Amino acid sequence: MTKLWLYRQFLIFLVLVIAVFNTARAVEYIKGELLVKFKDDSVKNINGLIKGFDGNVERKVQLLNGNLYLVKFDQKSDMKQIASQLAKASEIEYAEPNYIWRIDEPVDQGIINDQLFGDELNLGYLPSDPQFNILWGLHNTGKNDPTGMVGVAGADINALKAWDLTTGSRAVRIAIIDTGIDYNHPDLKNNMWENTAEKNGKPGVDDDQNGFVDDIHGYDFANKDGDPMDGHGHGTHCSGTIGAIHNNNQGVAGVMDQVELVGLKFLTDSGSGSTLDAVEAINYATKLNVDVMSNSWGGGPYSQALFDVIKVASEAGIIFVAAAGNASSNNDDASQYPASYEVENVIAVASHTIADNLSSFSCYGKKSVEVAAPGSNIYSTVKGGGYATYSGTSMATPHVAGALGLMISHTGRLVHNEMRERVLLTSNYVKSYKNKTVTGGRLDVYNLITDTRPPRPWEPGENDWVTVPLNKPFESIHPYTDGMEVERTITIPNAKMIRLKFNRFETEAKYDYVEFSGKDGVVVSKLSGIKVGVVHSDEVLGDTIKLKFVSDISISFWGFMAEEAEVIYNIPE
Incomplete structure (x- = not known):
């Protein structure tokens, strides 16, 4: 073994250690707090059990699926270690840190081009709201x-056609689980849910006896009071996309003209919140029997407490729409919660641009992200009665929440498997989203309401592929060197589709990659990072696949090796 090889192996080890450290550091939780669920709530000596670990029960939270306990420890204690030790006790179902979650931070706040405000559109039903003309997600003129930014006309959610069928209903209730809502905003206030018992009751009294005082428009779980006023702006922006009032000569129009918006604030005015507060917000929304929950937040790890409460909402027939995330990464490989929870009511949403491309920041996933929706340069309501342009999967999520609300106003609730099937199969297939969402589609609310299912390209099953040995393996040197750029073209006569099968693939994630394109040179996808076991490239149409390996000038890994291609020779008509 050469000194160079040993040095490179050490660098690989170092990079992996740093990656693990950074991942662990990215998982934040409230110091000194654990969430504990007991298998049997009749356990009498809860405090005694917890004190064995030098903890004290701070609070018992009554949920629809049983009680959850907030347990306090010394802030210097290692919460993960204590949780692991507690979980071994036979009385405990699970114990976990009280993780911190954040808004899916808007990627940018675009500068408005004022010249667009004066343009007029001559179409059928059009809201008279003065800034409707720049809501490209609802009506994209290009x-x-x-x-x-220049776009592709028609790459929108097809709202105008849907509004000929319905503009919504006050019977549909959507919970915005976020930083709260500016419920006094002139474009939102008439669509706010009102708890009439609390509104007409006595201040400081739980008039409806639901356990929450003065919860007129929702509740603030971050500050433990009945006022979900948005001090950040993020939740109000999402709310405007869902339900800004039409034809009121104010600002913008939402996907729904009529809806009841419930403000459930668990994220503080700085944009962060805890698992426990999120759990309580979701539990509140479930008890209220909302139709849809809109969730434009994430950043925490897998939480059993969060999974359980979302599952309870699912069992109650409530849809949970969640932002896929803004990390530009593949959720199939690295989960983004809550969007990645495998519960049948969860709909994960990616973001697309006015040009009908996946937004550069958007997470994606062929197996894990259901649909793309408008999320770049979205103009909507913000706190203080204002308006602003944000970008993010946070902005795409309320488009889907509002679309599902419109569907429910027209058809009523559907069971989750029917609802999910509609979201997937009524979306418009666009090549830009192939292998980025489950069916390569973007949201179309008219299709969703009418259950119109556009034609989609045939997708081969795993048994349809025919293995073809390569005359010469496509592989790097091991390990590869810095600053490499290697190209190769593989042609297999009569092939209709080709993909490459890698026996081993190890490159520096994001920076060193193999690029795949067809005969026309248009890049279909890239493959990067350390993969476990056999991995396939995305398929390329035609009899030719072009390959390009690029490495930067930093860390070099083992590389890759492919000895076989897999081919489709016949595509059904």
Whole structure:
């Protein structure tokens, strides 16, 4: 073994250690707090059990699926270690840190091109709201992005056609689980849910006896009071996309003209919140029997407490729409919670641009992200009665929440498997989203309401592929060197589709990659990072696949090796 090889192996080890450290550091939780669920709530000596670990029960939270306990420890204690030790006790179902969650931070706040405000559209039903003309997500003219970006006409959610069927209903209730809502905003206030018992009752009294005082428009779980006023702006922006009132000569129009918006604030005015507060917000929404929950937040790890409460909402027939995340990563490989929870009511949403491309920041996943929706340069309501342009999967999520609300106003609730099937199969297939969402589609609310299912390209099953040995393996040197750029073209006569099968693939994630394109040179996908076991490239149409390996000038890994291609020779008509 050469010194160079040993040095490179040490660098690989170092990179992996740093990656693990950074991942662990990214998982934040409230110091000194654990969430504990007991298998049997009749356990009498709860405090005694916890004190054995030098803890004290701070609070018992009554949920629809049983009680959850907030347990306090010394803030210097290792919460993960204590949780692991507690979980070994036979009386305990699970114990976990009280993780910290954050808004899916808007990627940018675009500068408005004022020249667009004066344009008029001559169509059928059009809201008279003065800034409707720049809501490209609802009606994309190809030139009405609020920042002036050029787009593709028609790459929108098809709202105008849907509004000929329904503009919503006050009978539909959507919970915005976020930083709260500016419930006094002139574009939102008439669509706010009102708890009439509390509104007409006595201040400081739980008039409806639901356990929450003065919860007129929702509740603030971050500050433990009945006022979910948004001090950040993020929740109000999401709310405006869902339900800004039409034809009131104010600002913008939402996907729904009529809806009841419930403000459930668990994220503070700085944009962060805890698992326990999120759990309580979801539990509140479930007890209220909302139709849809809109969730534009994430950043925490897998939480059993959060999974359980979302599952209870699912069993109650409530849809849970969640932002896929803004990490530009594949959720199939690295989960983004809550969007990645495998519960049948969860709909994960990616973001697309006015140009009908996946937004550069958007997470994606062929197996884990259901649909793409408008999320770049979205103009909507913000706190203080204002308006602003944000970008993020946070902005895409309320488009889907509002679309599902419109569907429910027209058809009523559907069981989750029917609802999910509609979301997937009524979306419009666009090549840009192939292998980025489950069916390669973006949201179409008219199709969703009418259950119109556009044609989709045939997708081969695993048994349809025919293995073809390569005349010469496609592989790097092991380990590869810095600054490499290697190209190769493989042609297999009569092939209709080709993909490459890698026996081993190890490159520096994001920076060193293999690029795949067809005969036309258009890049279909890239493959990067350390993969476990056999991995396939995305398929390329035609009889030719072009390969390009690029490495930067930093860390070099083992590389890759492919000895076989897999081919489809016949595509059904």
